[in-house]
Amino acid sequence: MAPNKLPKDWKIVISSDIMDIRDGTHNTPKYVNENGIPLITSKNLKGNAIDFNKVSFISNDDHLEISKRSKVESGDILFAMIGTIGNPAIIKGDANFSIKNVGLFKKNVSIILPQFFVNFLRSSFFEKQLNERKLLKGTTQRFIPLGNLRKIEIPLPPLETQQAIVSKIEELFSELDQGIVDLKTAQQQLKTYRQSVLKWAFEGKLTNENVNDGELPKGWEMVTIENVANKITDGEHFRPPTQSDGIVFLSAKDVRDNGVSFDEPLYISEETANKALQRCNPQIGDILIVSRGATVGRMCIVNTNRTFCLLGSVILIKVNNKINNLFLNYILKSPIANQKMITVSGATAQQAIYLRDIKKIEIPLPPIKEQYVIVQEIESRLSVADKMEENITQSLQQAEALIQSILKKAFSGQLL
Missing domain, CATH: 3.90.220.20 (DNA methylase specificity domains)
Known part of the structure; x- marks a missing residue:
């Protein structure tokens, strides 16, 4: 009001x-x-x-x-x-x-x-x-x-007062608006930096010196994702009957960047779940990828021991001993693999990633020990970026609160 x-x-x-x-x-x-x-x-x-x-x-x-x-x-x-x-x-x-x-x-x-x-x-x-x-x-x-x-x-208020309020708001907002622009620019630069870190990592530049562009470091090889997976499958292709309780049934909306979410779950019977789990049995450490819908390409590592089933809009990857699951998760989020996933998903509004396509995506594979070092290097750099992002977000929230304080005074007649 x-x-x-x-x-x-x-x-x-x-x-x-x-x-x-x-x-x-x-x-x-x-x-x-x-x-x-x-x-x-x-x-x-x-x-x-x-x-x-x-x-x-x-x-x-x-x-x-x-x-x-x-x-x-x-x-x-x-x-x-x-x-x-x-x-x-x-x-x-x-x-x-x-x-x-x-x-x-x-x-x-x-x-x-x-x-x-x-x-x-x-x-x-x-x-x-x-x-x-x-x-x-x-x-x-x-x-x-x-x-x-x-x-x-x-x-x-009268027009004269409106003009005075507008002028006062512009005066108060001038430095504030520029500060917000600078903060949002810094946010965008952090996003670019994160992608650069992943790009350098999977070109071998975080763990090797003098790597030429377009060349793999010594001991690295190009492999397809199916070469480093024990299983690549997806969830149920037809939505089963749901009920008020039972075994959790998750879909694309429940795949978040930091893990699976149980905030808004559906439930299916134990009998239905047992059939679904024979083909697609997510476990802690597995990688999930949204294969269609508005968030196509979003992925996470399963971070729970809780039993749950998946709808067909989510792909499941179980890695073998050739690759570290964190390494694969990061590489799939990198510009190298992400662009390949976008390409195979199509350019239409109904983008979709199919099992046959993701199995054939090629990725660079270093020795397993080097993979662990690369993951550590990535996480060290990204943790600094995350802290900076947190500070920027806090500053933007403070700026928005100040804007609303000024506007509150303006439209209650208390600014002049």
């Missing part, structure tokens, strides 16, 4: 009373090549700006048709209506694009300044309103209907 005890010259208004609020097309136009018109969806709104890096394109005719309903102009505000709700962005300059799954607040600068409204949409007051008034819908994927965008309650 909107804040209480506002200054006397402020008032609470309903968004649709002061702005024309629309949304983009409800249909999926036919996509064309990059010579077409960009179609901006909710996923293209990031960090209160439009990201044009991964957009689809539509024909000019479709663009003109969509524009009849939702023409975007300079000064308007876009708002992600599905998935990650929010990320409001003010349009600056020409807007030669169409929108889908995006809210459109048409500017009305005689009543409310665009930047003032965007700051409100970023505030905890607005987030609290979404939750308390139950403006969000959906379960697996949250969204806000157009009708609810038109019901937003806004604390509105």
